[in-house]
Amino acid sequence: MLPATLVVGASFAYLLLFAVASLGDRRALQGRSLIGNAWVYALSMAVYCTAWTYFGSVGRAATAGIWFLPIYLGPTLAMVLAWLVVRKMVRISKSYRITSIADFIGSRYGKSPLLAGLVTLITVVGIIPYVALQLKAVSVGYAVMTKPLSEPIAGQGHWSGDITLYFALALAAFSVVFGARRIDSSERHEGMVAAIAFESLVKLLAVGLFVTYGLFDGMADLFARAGAVPELAALLVI
Numbered sequence: 001m002l003p004a005t006l007v008v009g010a011s012f013a014y015l016l017l018f019a020v021a022s023l024g025d026r027r028a029l030q031g032r033s034l035i036g037n038a039w040v041y042a043l044s045m046a047v048y049c050t051a052w053t054y055f056g057s058v059g060r061a062a063t064a065g066i067w068f069l070p071i072y073l074g075p076t077l078a079m080v081l082a083w084l085v086v087r088k089m090v091r092i093s094k095s096y097r098i099t100s101i102a103d104f105i106g107s108r109y110g111k112s113p114l115l116a117g118l119v120t121l122i123t124v125v126g127i128i129p130y131v132a133l134q135l136k137a138v139s140v141g142y143a144v145m146t147k148p149l150s151e152p153i154a155g156q157g158h159w160s161g162d163i164t165l166y167f168a169l170a171l172a173a174f175s176v177v178f179g180a181r182r183i184d185s186s187e188r189h190e191g192m193v194a195a196i197a198f199e200s201l202v203k204l205l206a207v208g209l210f211v212t213y214g215l216f217d218g219m220a221d222l223f224a225r226a227g228a229v230p231e232l233a234a235l236l237v238i
Contacts, residue, residue, distance in 0.1 A: 002145045002146060003146070007146055008163070014199075015170075017195040017198065017199060018174065018177070018195075020191075020198045021191035021192055021194060022191060023194065024190045024191035024192075024193065024194030025190060025191035027190070028190040034190065035190050035193045040194065040197045041193075043196070043197035043201055044194075044196045044197040046197075046199075046200035047200075055137040055140065055141075056071070057071055057072075061235070062235070063235075065234070065235030065236060066235070092104070092107075100120075102119040102123065103116060105119050135164050135168055136164075138167045139162070139164040142163050223236070
């Protein structure tokens with residue numbers, strides 16, 4: 001169990017992302033883009049590895065072993081077929097200045113505003129559970145680090161004492177400041193991409209390398225220790 005002040009203080013370090021995003025936007029205005037680099041772009045793609053990965057894929061791997069891999073079939077196929085499918089979608093979007101999936105589908109069927117509105121509604125309803133999952137992951141993660149193991153994680157309390165609310169407000173502020181500020185299909189959101197790439201670098205160095213080579217003696221040691229536990233060894237077998 002960690003002190004709540006330490007966890008909250010470490011969380012405030014993430015405000016550094018605001019500075020990184022601001023720097024990215026300023027450099028873009030000066031014509032010196034920070035994201036015009038293949039490494040930065042690759043790191044920004046790790047936005048896919050969010051709380052959904054930690055509380056979804058890892059949990060799935062802990063119960064089903066390597067069968068968690070099909071979760072990644074979607075993004076993998078998207079990248080494999082990008083040259084044929086995604087490139088065409090990008091070309092159409094730029095030609096018709098399309099800024100959303102609702103506009104894209106509506107434009108393909110006679111620019112129907114009714115269809116575009118229906119797609120928007122379906123998208124909002126479909127994305128709410130994922131947003132809720134992200135916020136739930138923040139809440140559970142905070143509880144795991146700050147509460148004794150004997151104390152149940154789920155608990156009812158006043159809404160003002162829910163740390164998830166303040167994380168949600170901070171995320172909303174970040175999205176408003178560095179996200180979709182203008183409805184323009186050519187806007188690149190360079191500050192946000194730079195911040196995501198920086199966060200991915202922190203995950204790789206501070207989390208990945210520290211856990212693999214700090215807490216353990218490398219990948220071989222990790223798999224050896226997992227293989228020594230019968231329950232975990234069974235998960236590594238196809």
